[in-house]
Amino acid sequence: MPEGHTLHRLAGELTSVFGGNRVRVGSPQGRFAEAAAQLDGALLVDAEAWGKQLFVRFRPVPPAGVVASGVSGRSGKAAERRHAGSHVERRQRSQIESETSRSRRGPEGQDDEGERFVHVHLGLYGGFDVRDDVPEVPPPVGQARLRLVRPATPDRLAAYGDLRGPTTCALVTAAERAAVVARSGPDPLRADADPDRAWDRVGRSASPIGTLLMDQSVLAGVGNVYRAEVLFRHRIHPLRPGRTLRSAQWRAIWDDLVVLMGEGVRTGRIDTVRPEHTPEAMGRPPRVDDHGGEVYVYRRTGQACHVCGSKVRTEVLGGRNLFWCARCQPAFRSRAGR
DNA sequence: CCAGAATGTCCAA
DNA sequence: TGGACCTTCTGGT
Secondary structure: OOOHHHHHHHHHHHHHHHOOEEOEEEOOOOOOHHHHHHHOOOEEEEEEEEOOEEEEEEEOOOOOOHHHHHOOHHHHHHHHHHHHOOHHHHHHHHHHHHHHHHHHEOOOOOEOOOOEEEEEEOOOOOEEEEEEEEOOOOOOOOOEEEEEEEOOEOOEOEEEEEEEOOOEEEEEEHHHHHHHHHHOOOOOOOOOOOHHHHHHHHOOOOOEHHHHOOOOOOOOOOOHHHHHHHHHHOOOOOOOEHHHOOHHHHHHHHHHHHHHHHHHHHHOOOOOOOHHHOHHHHOOOOOOOOOOOOOOOOOOOOOEOOOOOOEEEEEEEOOEEEEEEOOOOOOOOOOOOO
16 A cells, blocks of 8 residues: 555654654564564664655664663563574674664764664555554564564553565665665655756656656655546646656646645545545545545546546556546647647 | 455566 | 566455
């Protein structure tokens, strides 16, 4: 379920549920076990999204033994044993510590306190389920690459989060995190994002606008649904070359994405139809099939366009399905006869 | 039950 | 361009 709004929503959820708490970190499925053991018992500071990338920030674990008492009683012993560890584990720990102290003084000379991050990218299948206020933490459902647990305290029930099917789940330094961010285009969901940075790419490119919108180095966070929907809302054919847009058109698309995706963060759904085209306004049945959210064209192949009634079209572009209304989004004619 | 598709991205040929 | 990654859900048998 991951377009940018999902990740921003998830970041907020992780921050409010786990932020400021020492957490148990595990990898039931095993593929993140080594890193999880190193983070286990650390302070989870907060989580943050950049486009579709998620970073969960941890403060380094104080020396072994101190930590164990800070977590929960029962797990303390196990954590202590783990921290004593083998030679290999000790060596890895000291590597981590030296990386940490190196990054302590970042490029800007700031004290980042040796923070480390779990970098998560959900990919097409991934999901991160968070449950708060549970009396018992159940065994994981399916293959959990990463499990976070906030143990119960006398005045608060437990919480947990399970990460399944991600394409990326990696322990990274502040510098590595910064490198990922630097590769991303501006994210409409971030207040500091600069739409002109994206326009620099879009306005020069011969690639279809439908391709550019999905290119995370052009702008970060848009996926197949928002791509299809924002192009419909602006009556732009998805194959139209980016450089044929006017900058005002790009700006309107950007501003629309800010609103639409912001709404997505709040509601957890992708709703893109204007008030006059809602099921209630039009007296049509609501969309029942999947995922929730009212849309104009996404996965509505062959169905009638809510605006003009002609059939929604689809075509594969770069391995992903495009959806558009040929009447509402006429082909761009760059030269006579084409 | 199995095949196929799905809001994603990378890499090799 | 096609496969790999890897999980869940749906629609057809």
